[in-house]
Amino acid sequence: MDxxxxxxxxxxxxxxxxxxxxxxxxxxxWSIQExxxxxxxxxxxxxxxxxxxxLDYSLPGSDGLHTLNQIKQSQPFIPIxxxxxxxxxxxxxxxxxxxxxxxxxxxxxxxxxxxxAIGNAIESMQLQRKIAEQxxxxxxxxxxxxxxxxxxxxxxxxxxxxxxxxxxxxxPKEVLGKLHLMSESSLQMYxxxxxxxxxxxxxxxxxxxxxxxxFNLCIEQAxxxxxxxxxxxxxxxxxxxxxxxxxxxxFIVQLFQILIENSLKYCNKQPHISITHxxxxxxxxxxxxxxxxxxPPNYRKQVFDPLVRLHSSDTYQxxxxxxxxxxxxxNKHKGSIWIADSEGxxxxxxxxxxxxx
Numbered sequence: 001m002d003x004x005x006x007x008x009x010x011x012x013x014x015x016x017x018x019x020x021x022x023x024x025x026x027x028x029x030w031s032i033q034e035x036x037x038x039x040x041x042x043x044x045x046x047x048x049x050x051x052x053x054x055l056d057y058s059l060p061g062s063d064g065l066h067t068l069n070q071i072k073q074s075q076p077f078i079p080i081x082x083x084x085x086x087x088x089x090x091x092x093x094x095x096x097x098x099x100x101x102x103x104x105x106x107x108x109x110x111x112x113x114x115x116x117a118i119g120n121a122i123e124s125m126q127l128q129r130k131i132a133e134q135x136x137x138x139x140x141x142x143x144x145x146x147x148x149x150x151x152x153x154x155x156x157x158x159x160x161x162x163x164x165x166x167x168x169x170x171x172p173k174e175v176l177g178k179l180h181l182m183s184e185s186s187l188q189m190y191x192x193x194x195x196x197x198x199x200x201x202x203x204x205x206x207x208x209x210x211x212x213x214x215f216n217l218c219i220e221q222a223x224x225x226x227x228x229x230x231x232x233x234x235x236x237x238x239x240x241x242x243x244x245x246x247x248x249x250x251f252i253v254q255l256f257q258i259l260i261e262n263s264l265k266y267c268n269k270q271p272h273i274s275i276t277h278x279x280x281x282x283x284x285x286x287x288x289x290x291x292x293x294x295x296p297p298n299y300r301k302q303v304f305d306p307l308v309r310l311h312s313s314d315t316y317q318x319x320x321x322x323x324x325x326x327x328x329x330x331n332k333h334k335g336s337i338w339i340a341d342s343e344g345x346x347x348x349x350x351x352x353x354x355x356x357x
Contacts, residue, residue: 003029005049006118009041009067010034010056010083015106019054019083025111038067045071050078052118055100057084057091065098069356072099077129079121101125146197153193157186192321210357213249215242215286219275222256229264239275245284246357251329258322259288259349267292267346283335283352291346300339326351333357 035041082095101121334354
């Protein structure tokens with residue numbers, strides 16, 4: 001294997017010696033950096049170009065998962081192999097879920113198993129990086145395509161409306177009816193393209209977007225954006241005092257706007273919407289209860305798929321991308337979104353946001 005720089009983060013000097021000796025048995029040209037704590041390990045990682053990390057699960061002051069998360073936030077595609085003193089399925093699952101490429105028990109270490117774990121981790125991360133780059137290219141193409149389609153779609157919409165407004169008195173009723181149909185179809189197409197632009201844009205956001213986010217302000221902004229719909233329906237919306245948590249503010253506004261707009265749309269009487277929250281050690285949980293028409297249990301997973309519509313556009317207009325976009329926003333916040341049974345009428349939509357983002 002080519003020359004590599006391996007960072008070993010382990011508080012036990014004897015274990016580091018064993019790992020160093022095993023690594024150099026068949027890889028004498030490898031450079032090995034050592035750290036006795038997670039904090040020092042992160043410092044080295046930020047200063048030295050590292051090809052892979054061997055990380056002890058149990059570190060003084062914090063567990064290895066905390067250090068793993070710090071490293072992954074800096075470089076998402078760095079190969080990390082988690083080490084532990086004794087085999088544990090729970091530790092293995094936690095490590096892989098947190099982003100480790102592999103998991104190995106110290107008691108069974110050999111130069112072969114260690115080199116193989118590192119090699120597999122490097123290959124796995126290279127493949128994941130390649131897939132991520134290809135997905136980003138596809139997302140960029142889809143975003144540009146959707147954005148470029150807006151102009152001709154808008155031109156058809158405006159032209160149809162212009163003909164109807166200027167020449168309606170001179171146009172036969174049958175032709176006028178066709179023009180109205182064309183105008184309505186153009187509007188639906190334009191709205192769908194707008195939704196596609198928003199949907200694809202989620203993959204193109206870069207930079208440190210996460211910051212302390214006041215959910216009260218996010219809900220208020222969403223309601224401002226929907227002020228005409230809220231006013232025309234005389235909707236009653238209550239949300240009490242909401243928390244300030246780490247999130248991406250613009251996405252949270254978009255999330256609440258999607259969910260509230262759905263509740264307004266799928267309600268055949270005066271809408272009543274209530275937003276509540278609670279939390280545990282790992283997540284914040286939010287519930288949005290409305291008094292709308294509800295969603296049948298057998299469709300509650302399907303509605304989060306792109307372009308899925310339970311009703312025709314004649315009954316309820318929409319793109320079929322609203323809840324799919326909401327799901328992608330929640331995925332970016334290390335959470336889940338689902339529809340639960342409602343105690344009364346309407347729907348109870350729930351979502352969670354991870355505390356470790």
